[in-house]
Amino acid sequence: MSSWAPKPQARHSPTGTR
Secondary structure, X not given: OOOOOOOXXXXXXXXXXO
């Protein structure tokens, strides 16, 4: 459930840092 979630330390997130 947290795979697609926007994470601050995610490598490539849909709505992460960028």
